[in-house]
Amino acid sequence: MNVTPPVQSSILQATERAFPFGPPILELSSISLRFGGVQALTNISFNVLEHEIRAIIGPNGAGKSSMLNVINGIYVPQEGSVTFRGERLSEMTPTQAAHLGMARTFQNIALFRGMSVLDNIMAGRILRTHATFLEVAFQLPRARREESENRAAVEEIIEFLEIEHIRKTPVSRLPYGLQKRVELGRALAAEPKVLLLDEPMAGMNIEEKQDMCRFILDVNDHYGTTVVLIEHDMGVVMDISDRVVVLDYGKKIGDGTPDEVRSNQDVIDAYLGVAH
Amino acid sequence: MTTGNLGLDTFPKLLLHHAGERGERPAIREKHRGIWRTVTWRELAKETAALAAAASARGVQRGSHVALLGDNRPRLYAAMCAAQSLGAVVAPLYQDATADEVASSLQRANVTHVFAENQEQVDKLLAILPRCPMVQCIVYDKDRGMRHYKQKELVSYDALLTQGRELAEQKRDFVQGEVADGKGEDPAFLFFTSGTTGPAKGVVLTYTALIDRARLAATIGELNDTDVAMAYLPPGWIGQTLFGYVQPMVVGYCVCCPESSDTMLSDMREMGPTYLLTTPRVLEALLKQVSLRVEETGGVKQRLYRNCMAVAQRVNEQRLAGKTVSTTDRLKAFASDLLICGPLRDMLGMSRVRVAYTAGDAIDPELLMFFRALGINLKQLYGSTETGFFVAMQRDGAIKPDTVGAPLEGVELKLTPQREVLVRSPGLFREYHADPATTAQAKNAEGWFHTGDAGDLDQDGQLRIIDRMAYVGTLKDGSTFAPRLIENKLKFLPYIREAVAFGDGRDKVCALIDIEISATGNWADGRGVSYTGHAELAAHEDVYTLVADCIARVNARLAAEPLLAQSQIHRFVILGKELSADEGALTRTGKLRRHVIAEQYRALVDAMYGGHAGVRFGDETDEVKIRDAKVVAPAQIRRVA
Numbered sequence A: 001m002n003v004t005p006p007v008q009s010s011i012l013q014a015t016e017r018a019f020p021f022g023p024p025i026l027e028l029s030s031i032s033l034r035f036g037g038v039q040a041l042t043n044i045s046f047n048v049l050e051h052e053i054r055a056i057i058g059p060n061g062a063g064k065s066s067m068l069n070v071i072n073g074i075y076v077p078q079e080g081s082v083t084f085r086g087e088r089l090s091e092m093t094p095t096q097a098a099h100l101g102m103a104r105t106f107q108n109i110a111l112f113r114g115m116s117v118l119d120n121i122m123a124g125r126i127l128r129t130h131a132t133f134l135e136v137a138f139q140l141p142r143a144r145r146e147e148s149e150n151r152a153a154v155e156e157i158i159e160f161l162e163i164e165h166i167r168k169t170p171v172s173r174l175p176y177g178l179q180k181r182v183e184l185g186r187a188l189a190a191e192p193k194v195l196l197l198d199e200p201m202a203g204m205n206i207e208e209k210q211d212m213c214r215f216i217l218d219v220n221d222h223y224g225t226t227v228v229l230i231e232h233d234m235g236v237v238m239d240i241s242d243r244v245v246v247l248d249y250g251k252k253i254g255d256g257t258p259d260e261v262r263s264n265q266d267v268i269d270a271y272l273g274v275a276h
Numbered sequence B: 001m002t003t004g005n006l007g008l009d010t011f012p013k014l015l016l017h018h019a020g021e022r023g024e025r026p027a028i029r030e031k032h033r034g035i036w037r038t039v040t041w042r043e044l045a046k047e048t049a050a051l052a053a054a055a056s057a058r059g060v061q062r063g064s065h066v067a068l069l070g071d072n073r074p075r076l077y078a079a080m081c082a083a084q085s086l087g088a089v090v091a092p093l094y095q096d097a098t099a100d101e102v103a104s105s106l107q108r109a110n111v112t113h114v115f116a117e118n119q120e121q122v123d124k125l126l127a128i129l130p131r132c133p134m135v136q137c138i139v140y141d142k143d144r145g146m147r148h149y150k151q152k153e154l155v156s157y158d159a160l161l162t163q164g165r166e167l168a169e170q171k172r173d174f175v176q177g178e179v180a181d182g183k184g185e186d187p188a189f190l191f192f193t194s195g196t197t198g199p200a201k202g203v204v205l206t207y208t209a210l211i212d213r214a215r216l217a218a219t220i221g222e223l224n225d226t227d228v229a230m231a232y233l234p235p236g237w238i239g240q241t242l243f244g245y246v247q248p249m250v251v252g253y254c255v256c257c258p259e260s261s262d263t264m265l266s267d268m269r270e271m272g273p274t275y276l277l278t279t280p281r282v283l284e285a286l287l288k289q290v291s292l293r294v295e296e297t298g299g300v301k302q303r304l305y306r307n308c309m310a311v312a313q314r315v316n317e318q319r320l321a322g323k324t325v326s327t328t329d330r331l332k333a334f335a336s337d338l339l340i341c342g343p344l345r346d347m348l349g350m351s352r353v354r355v356a357y358t359a360g361d362a363i364d365p366e367l368l369m370f371f372r373a374l375g376i377n378l379k380q381l382y383g384s385t386e387t388g389f390f391v392a393m394q395r396d397g398a399i400k401p402d403t404v405g406a407p408l409e410g411v412e413l414k415l416t417p418q419r420e421v422l423v424r425s426p427g428l429f430r431e432y433h434a435d436p437a438t439t440a441q442a443k444n445a446e447g448w449f450h451t452g453d454a455g456d457l458d459q460d461g462q463l464r465i466i467d468r469m470a471y472v473g474t475l476k477d478g479s480t481f482a483p484r485l486i487e488n489k490l491k492f493l494p495y496i497r498e499a500v501a502f503g504d505g506r507d508k509v510c511a512l513i514d515i516e517i518s519a520t521g522n523w524a525d526g527r528g529v530s531y532t533g534h535a536e537l538a539a540h541e542d543v544y545t546l547v548a549d550c551i552a553r554v555n556a557r558l559a560a561e562p563l564l565a566q567s568q569i570h571r572f573v574i575l576g577k578e579l580s581a582d583e584g585a586l587t588r589t590g591k592l593r594r595h596v597i598a599e600q601y602r603a604l605v606d607a608m609y610g611g612h613a614g615v616r617f618g619d620e621t622d623e624v625k626i627r628d629a630k631v632v633a634p635a636q637i638r639r640v641a
Helices: A007-014 A064-072 A094-100 A117-123 A133-137 A141-160 A176-189 A206-223 A234-240 A258-262 A265-272 B011-021 B041-057 B074-085 B099-109 B119-131 B157-181 B207-220 B238-251 B261-271 B280-296 B299-320 B327-347 B365-373 B436-442 B483-491 B517-527 B534-539 B541-559 B594-600 B602-610 B635-640
Strands: A024-035 A038-049 A053-057 A079-084 A087-089 A102-105 A194-198 A226-231 A243-248 A251-256 B026-032 B035-040 B065-069 B089-093 B111-116 B137-140 B154-156 B187-192 B202-206 B228-230 B254-257 B275-278 B355-358 B378-382 B412-415 B420-424 B449-457 B463-468 B496-502 B509-515 B569-574 B624-628
Touching (some): A024 A226, A038 A226, A038 A243, A053 A064, A053 A234, A064 A102, A064 A194, A102 A176, A133 A141, A176 A194, A243 A265, A251 A258, B011 B041, B011 B074, B011 B238, B026 B041, B035 B041, B089 B099, B099 B202, B119 B137, B228 B261, B238 B254, B299 B327, B365 B378, B436 B449, B517 B541, B541 B569, B569 B602, B602 B624
Parallel strands (some): A053 A243, B089 B187, B137 B154, B509 B569
Antiparallel strands (some): A024 A038, A024 A079, A079 A087, B026 B035, B569 B624
């Protein structure tokens, strides 16, 4: 397994954080999720502190995406509860989750392929828009004002993610790494409290991964956004996460700082395999 | 319309003049977050005054050196003028210079204050700070990622400006006094030479020299305050600072800063500059992009493009030669302009360009003619950092593609027996900073400056530059070997990005070829040639055949020129990776550093002359292939035919 020291997080610990950790913003207690007879998640509890970068890792099929979908409200667990910003949510739809301040990206990119980068990120502002359909259709003052406010916010994100040069390019013409970045931009446009990233580095080459790592760290540092991310590639995750949850076969087998997790025997076994 | 009035002999004085004369007109435009934002002359003057107040509180004073490290930004321009208001000398550095290069520049110029653009530049500066103890203060413009930086030398531009605005009231008389104390003969800028033939030297230029040359060039170009220029080249290069700072100060026209170098083309199209400075490198890149796109289309469009360009080029040549153009040709040229040239000018963002110059390096006549045929009034400009940039330029109605034009007013030219060009001009530099020995070597007691360029004057008094003196050599048979002329012909072809010709003291010419990866990759895609990266593509047999064809074409053109007929390329190698400035093979302005390249690629060059078919080189896994090129019969025979 990867034994290189966590470069980035040590730097962050050495200097003071722009946004120190707050109380738990998201709490999961005793989550169990079944699909028919298949036990996808078994009695999983962990929390996410405000302003931290929390990773969920595990081998393929460990239940990482199911976990994220539970947080996001796509799956409703048979047992257990999700508490988000002090509100206990037993049944929550993804729309409610978005209203409460969650935004996410998807493992396989889900952008509007025919639309430009700008329009895609503008779409992320939809929850920040209050003008009605008719107001927008007739370009009444509130709609116009909101449009320019939204555009200003989107331009800030475009600058932040360094994608000025593709602002007007249709998404379908962009390489994979940039599409991932645009998707991150759209999620950021909603000004989320918690950002859920589903395998943000999957399928990328080393350079693209490094870029993505830097952007995730920058988002956390600049906006103070809490980040929950899923990865199966341990190397990158260990470098950027504050705390890591490890899942295997739907069970939690480790939880703690990257160093703690790295020296956890169960985790080593799950990743390297063990003779029974 | 220029500011010829007496008394306006420094840039801070000129700025105040414009703030009064055309205060509400745009001085600088910058695209920021997708929107063009305007800084008027009045705003620029106000910001400059505030900055100057704060900078003086932090120790900037008459005679101190202030370095700029960043891209063209309104704030860096304001910083330049603020430093000059206090009588400091401004040293613009290349923003992509390595930390070591920056360190040596800072040490050489004894820089005390640095204005840096962003975190990237600050990181470089902090890394070298222990080696540069004289640096007291680093001002950074963009605060992204700067939250964790606590060094006492650092201050943000915003903080400095706020402080300056508070101080502006009480320091107003002081700053105004400092501006008034500034004199034309004071040093204004310290530019570092590109260092083609040796380490970079700090060239000190006075206000008078710069303003005098800029004013003259503005008169020739008939510039006025409605003109628009783009600032997209590195400010460390004197050409950019002249066109983006000095001339706007003299004339009062507006400079536009693109959002980033990646968005340059579309930004330029939005602003439609009327006055343009380019380099042969930029033009080559543009032409390659055009040819690449044309390759990608097919059928009717491609044929239309070829035919129209052929007509445009023929008519353009006839016009330059002073021949009358037949009515049919005129009609055809009109149609070509309507169908191809006009739209293409628009795509390149050059449809409003009245005057464009190419400078900084020798340009291949064919490249120049391509853009002229497009209908862009592109002219050559000759000059260097030491000569105040404006030495000779092509004039409307007297353009010969292979000369750089006639000397400007006030410039005297002289050729040594070895054909070195000597210049005496009011625009000459004052000295190399803190290096009287080198200054005396370059500029003699009568004020003649040794340019280091070999050239000759033709019967109309137009100057033709052959190459750097240090690079002009002779082949074994005694004929002149001018590598740059050969290389420029190679670089004109879309598949070749860079070329290095060898031949001094040898019996024949050989060349290292660096392929243009986008065009060649595209060509390979079209043919189903598969490759994993630059190195593999460069070593591919089909690519060797392609380049051999290119060289054969260049050889045919060389054979047609008496001076170069013996310089045809006999053998060549395709390099597995790009020549880059970071490895020292190129200067920051993209010129070849031949002594470095000769050293780095010695094994390859020796193998080429040794007659080998391949050689092991560097960390490449396979042998680097060497191939023969097709050489064309000498020119004399062809001319008879």
